[in-house]
Amino acid sequence: MDTAVHISKPDVVLNIENLSKYFGKKQVLHDISFQTYAGEVFGFLGPNGAGKTTLIKTVVGHLMADGGSVSICGKTLKKDFEGAMACVGGIIENPEFYKYMSGYDNLLQYARIRGVNDPNRIREVVHRVGLDLRIHDKVGRYSLGMRQRLGVAQAILHRPKLLILDEPTNGLDPAGIKDLRDILKGIAHEEGASVLVSSHLMSEMELMCDRVGVIVGGDLIDVKSVEELVSATATDKSDYIFVTGDGAAVAMLLDFIPDESKTLTEDGDLEIVIPKREEKELLSRINRAVIQAGIDLYSVSPKENKRLEDVFIELTGGEGDVQIG
Ligand SMILES: Nc1ncnc2c1ncn2[C@@H]1O[C@H](COP(=O)(O)OP(=O)(O)O)[C@@H](O)[C@H]1O
Numbered sequence: 001m002d003t004a005v006h007i008s009k010p011d012v013v014l015n016i017e018n019l020s021k022y023f024g025k026k027q028v029l030h031d032i033s034f035q036t037y038a039g040e041v042f043g044f045l046g047p048n049g050a051g052k053t054t055l056i057k058t059v060v061g062h063l064m065a066d067g068g069s070v071s072i073c074g075k076t077l078k079k080d081f082e083g084a085m086a087c088v089g090g091i092i093e094n095p096e097f098y099k100y101m102s103g104y105d106n107l108l109q110y111a112r113i114r115g116v117n118d119p120n121r122i123r124e125v126v127h128r129v130g131l132d133l134r135i136h137d138k139v140g141r142y143s144l145g146m147r148q149r150l151g152v153a154q155a156i157l158h159r160p161k162l163l164i165l166d167e168p169t170n171g172l173d174p175a176g177i178k179d180l181r182d183i184l185k186g187i188a189h190e191e192g193a194s195v196l197v198s199s200h201l202m203s204e205m206e207l208m209c210d211r212v213g214v215i216v217g218g219d220l221i222d223v224k225s226v227e228e229l230v231s232a233t234a235t236d237k238s239d240y241i242f243v244t245g246d247g248a249a250v251a252m253l254l255d256f257i258p259d260e261s262k263t264l265t266e267d268g269d270l271e272i273v274i275p276k277r278e279e280k281e282l283l284s285r286i287n288r289a290v291i292q293a294g295i296d297l298y299s300v301s302p303k304e305n306k307r308l309e310d311v312f313i314e315l316t317g318g319e320g321d322v323q324i325g
């Protein structure tokens with residue numbers, strides 16, 4: 001019986017070694033090293049100002065590194081910039097399109113510039129991003145989500161081994177986020193590209209990525225598989241923000257919630273930590289109490305950054321002076 005387990009070595013697509021970057025005297029990236037592999041979605045997770053955009057711009061050659069090296073498909077930016085760039089596609093800022101032209105004509109135009117001569121490739125990428133039915137509409141009539149998907153289609157036209165997107169889901173609605181997430185996973189898992197995305201949202205990275213690098217204050221603190229990240233931060237409590245007409249009054253009113261589980265935020269909203277096993281029951285009890293007291297209840301939302309904060313505390317051993325932006 002052959003029970004041998006074959007573990008193949010992953011194909012390294014992006015290799016970053018000891019990268020550092022300064023703006024003036026301020027060091028924004030500290031000695032960053034990591035690799036991304038073919039067939040995976042790799043996420044950069046970090047609060048605003050952590051250095052995600054700077055790192056991504058350095059990888060795509062919009063910024064010059066001050067130290068260390070970046071290589072893509074074995075080609076270093078220093079020695080073979082054009083060779084390395086030929087392996088990359090990306091959306092760094094909002095993708096620019098001719099609004100008065102159709103999505104298709106925009107792609108055609110771009111294909112000519114990039115020297116993509118395969119007429120079937122446009123059809124392929126359009127299908128990949130799910131724009132088949134709307135590709136002949138003018139881009140000016142596209143939603144933000146559709147423009148973002150057209151951006152992805154454009155970025156993968158030349159079959160790059162590395163696809164990079166800086167905070168690609170910013171501004172998209174939940175349906176748009178899910179569409180984009182599935183598209184990016186498909187590009188990695190089915191087409192074998194290495195996809196690098198950044199985000200400040202832990203939940204988004206959990207759903208989209210295979211591995212996540214956590215970056216804070218220009219330091220890459222850790223690289224973990226999503227499973228490891230989730231289990232490192234698994235908790236039996238949930239954190240909710242209640243936006244009401246009077247946070248302080250609501251805090252007083254909810255005498256069935258212990259004081260240490262209630263905090264007033266700077267905005268006067270009420271943050272409440274709820275044990276998961278009583279989550280539904282307590283949420284409805286709180287809702288009822290607020291309404292019955294005649295206080296306006298505008299929204300209840302899970303506090304995302306709390307988890308991110310936990311990740312950083314976990315990974316830095318509680319020593320990091322972390323500002324969640
Ligand atoms: N062109 C620039 N000149 C000077 N400082 C910059 C510039 N761009 C970014 N920074 C600073 O570098 C740090 C990292 O920024 P950035 O890479 O944009 O972070 P993120 O994308 O994670 O929000 C921040 O402190 C930011 O203020």
Ligand SMILES: [Mg+2]
Binds near residue numbers: 166
């Ligand atoms: Mg950024």
